[in-house]
Amino acid sequence: MIMVTLDKEQIHRIIYDPGDTAYLTHNFHPYSAKFIPQLPGYLIRSLSSQDETILDPFCGSGTTLVEAKLLGRRSIGVDIHPLGAFMSRVKSTKIANDRLSATQPLMKRIKRRVESHVKHHGESGFAYSIPDFKNRDHWFQPHVLQELSIIKSSILDEDLSRELREFLLLGFSSIIVYVSNQESETRYSSYKKRIPPLHTYQTYRKKISDMVRRMREFNQVASDCEVVCYNADVRELNFLEDNSVDAIVTSPPYPNTYDYYLYHKQRMNWLDMEWEFLKEVEIGSRLKHSSQGMGIDSYMQDMQEGFEHFRRVLRPDRNLAIIIGDSVIQDELYKGDNMVANLSESVGFKILDHVDYDLGLASRSFNRAFRSTSKREHILILQNLK
Ligand SMILES: C[S@@+](CC[C@H](N)C(=O)[O-])C[C@H]1O[C@@H](n2cnc3c(N)ncnc32)[C@H](O)[C@@H]1O
Structure with a gap:
């Protein structure tokens, strides 16, 4: 009723x-x-x-x-x-569990690319593109910019379903304010945070692993409406x-x-x-x-x-x-x-x-x-x- x-x-x-x-x-x-x-x-x-x-x-x-x-x-x-x-x-949007499993090898590839970039001072052997937008270098420290670029290019480089690509991009989006110089989610002023090398990648890996776990639970309890x-x-x-x-x-x-x-x-x-x-x-x-x-x-x-x-x-x-x-x-x-x-x-x-x-x-x-x-x-x- x-x-x-x-x-x-x-x-x-x-x-x-x-x-x-x-x-x-x-x-x-x-x-x-x-x-x-x-x-x-x-x-x-x-x-x-x-x-x-x-x-x-x-x-x-x-x-x-x-x-x-x-x-x-x-x-x-x-x-x-x-x-x-x-x-x-x-x-x-539900994503089938077997599709979610594809995130694991992808995370390993991203890790290799980011680590070899850090070790070889900028050379990762992976062709990635760095986006160009206004005041980019004001909001992102150089190594954060590189790691974010490797992550994004790695996602776009994969042959994925639309759902999984969007899922990975949403996880990517979720960490951006945290690793940027933006003070907080609702404060648009800038300060340089202490973000060590690899931290951006590690934050992303943790985020995706949490999202995968949550999506598996969602698959079990959500309707098909x-x-x-x-x-x-x-x-x-x-x-x-x-x-x-x-x-x-x-x-x-x-x-x-x-x-x-x-x-x-x-x-x-x-x-x-x-x-x-x-x-x-x-x-x-x-x-x-x-x-x-x-x-x-x-x-x-x-x-x-x-x-x-x-x-x-x-x-x-x-x-x-x-x-x-x-x-x-x-x-x-x-x-x-x-x-x-x-x-x-x-x-x-x-x-x-x-x-x-x-x-x-x-x-x-x-x-x-x-x-x-x-x-x-x-x-x-x-x-x-x-
Ligand atoms: C209070 S928030 C809604 C939050 C939502 N209940 C949730 O749980 O996330 C109001 C939303 O209105 C949206 N909004 C503002 N102007 C709009 C417009 N012209 N047409 C449609 N949405 C608009 C904003 O982008 C914002 O997402």
Whole structure:
């Protein structure tokens, strides 16, 4: 049976004391403001039945899609961030165990190439290419650059299935900020870290071995339900059919909180992904609201365009679960529940239930910006009144 009221005690338990939040493929790659996976898990179970279709139109790192696959629901993910859409696909795609075994000989080949490069002062005997992008040498120390280049060229040089190549490239992407001069996942300033020779390769080897173990476990417990990921703009969802979705579970960008394009810029440089366009199309970025001085109206306009599609693609009377935080723009506090109430009223959703909690205490809020504030985060369940 579909339950549209929220069990507040259970939600508070999930938020404040969720236990392991990095199980299975959830741990593959860092991403800011990921869901605590138990939360979309709870919402998917409450709002849908087996084999129904779940949409997450701001899927980010794909947490909702992984949970949908674990719970036997089909799912569709959309994100404007090419890396987000990419990691969503890899995290929710099974790879047969015998295919995963091919990673072992590959790791040995990479080790030989990196070691002989270190021993022979730059000569590895393996033809690899070093990518060229703006400020490359500011962000990467020379030996890190060489080791990353050997790893990437080795992956591309192999005759692999698309799934396995993407899996290996996602592991590669996950270590890039750590071995670069970028301070942290959410701080885009540079300092020279102490990264000894071979450390980049060793970090990659450990990462892949962990990912292989997790993928084997995922293979055992995940359903075979289809997952489709689109790298697209939430305001342009015409490619999704009317009434094609049974529930929406999502968390939009909170206004003036993150710059997703910025934190992952170096990764996208290595993965040959475009990122310049994200400055224009990323909704709610700090760039737009802090640097360019845009007010809340532009955010609400963008969200309204998304909401109109949500109403169109969601079946009548079915539910949209949205998780949104309070935000401050130019010293003014905007409450997440009020934003959703305005959007619901103008587009045609009815609010059925609402739970909120202190954002600074929630365990996913590793962003220092939230820790000392009294901002709250809200979960709202809406019904499609069409
Ligand atoms: C709060 S995050 C979602 C995180 C996700 N729930 C997870 O578990 O990883 C919001 C996402 O909205 C995406 N986004 C921003 N502007 C967008 C747009 N115009 N269209 C689609 N996605 C957008 C960002 O790239 C980001 O991944």
